[in-house]
Amino acid sequence: MEKFEKETAVSDFVSNFVDVSKFYGLCKSCPNCGNVWSCPPYGFEPLEIWNKFSKLRMIVYKIEPLSGCEENLALLEKTKHEMLLYTYALEKKNPGSTALSAGKCSLCSECSRPKNEPCRMPDKMRYSIESLGGDVEKALRELFGIEILWEVDGKTPEYYTLCGGLLLKN
Numbered sequence: 626m627e628k629f630e631k632e633t634a635v636s637d638f639v640s641n642f643v644d645v646s647k648f649y650g651l652c653k654s655c656p657n658c659g660n661v662w663s664c665p666p667y668g669f670e671p672l673e674i675w676n677k678f679s680k681l682r683m684i685v686y687k688i689e690p691l692s693g694c695e696e697n698l699a700l701l702e703k704t705k706h707e708m709l710l711y712t713y714a715l716e717k718k719n720p721g722s723t724a725l726s727a728g729k730c731s732l733c734s735e736c737s738r739p740k741n742e743p744c745r746m747p748d749k750m751r752y753s754i755e756s757l758g759g760d761v762e763k764a765l766r767e768l769f770g771i772e773i774l775w776e777v778d779g780k781t782p783e784y785y786t787l788c789g790g791l792l793l794k795n
C-alpha cells in the first residue's frame with residue numbers, strides 16, 4: 626500500500642472541489658442516503674463544517690488488490706478502519722481538528738438511523754469529504770495525479786483508492 630498526504634487551504638478546496646448541491650443530488654441514488662447518520666441529508670449545511678476550519682490535510686491510500694472479490698472487500702474495510710484509527714490519532718495531536726472518513730461510517734454492522742434512533746457512537750462517527758459535497762475524484766486527479774479506478778465488467782482494477790482527511794483550525 627502507498628500513502629499520500631497533502632495540505633491545502635479549506636477556502637481553495639471549497640472553491641475548486643466542493644459543490645454541495647451537485648453531490649447531494651448524486652448521493653440521493655445511494656442506499657446509504659438517509660440511512661446512515663454520516664450521510665446526507667443533514668440537519669445542517671455542509672458548508673458550515675468546511676467554514677469552521679482553515680486547512681484540509683487529504684490522506685490517500687493506494688491499495689494493491691488481492692485475488693478475489695470477497696478478499697478485496699475485506700481488505701478495503703480493514704484498510705478503511707486503519708485509516709480511521711490513524712486520523713483519530715492525528716486529531717489528538719492537533720487540538721480542534723476533526724477527521725474525515727474514507728466513505729460512509731461503518732462502525733456498526735447496521736446503522737441506527739433507519740430506526741430513527743440516535744447515532745450509537747457520535748464521538749467516533751466522522752463525515753466523509755464526499756458526503757460534505759467534496760469532489761474526491763477531481764481532487765485526487767488534480768492534487769495527487771491519481772485516477773480513481775473502478776471495476777469494469779467485474780474486472781478488478783489495477784489498484785483501489787481510499788481518501789480521508791483531517792480538517793484543521795490552523
Ligand code: SF4
Pocket residue numbers: 661662663730731732733734735736737738743744745746747749750
Ligand atoms: S456509529 Fe453506528 S449509528 Fe453512528 S453513524 Fe456510524 S454506523 Fe450509524
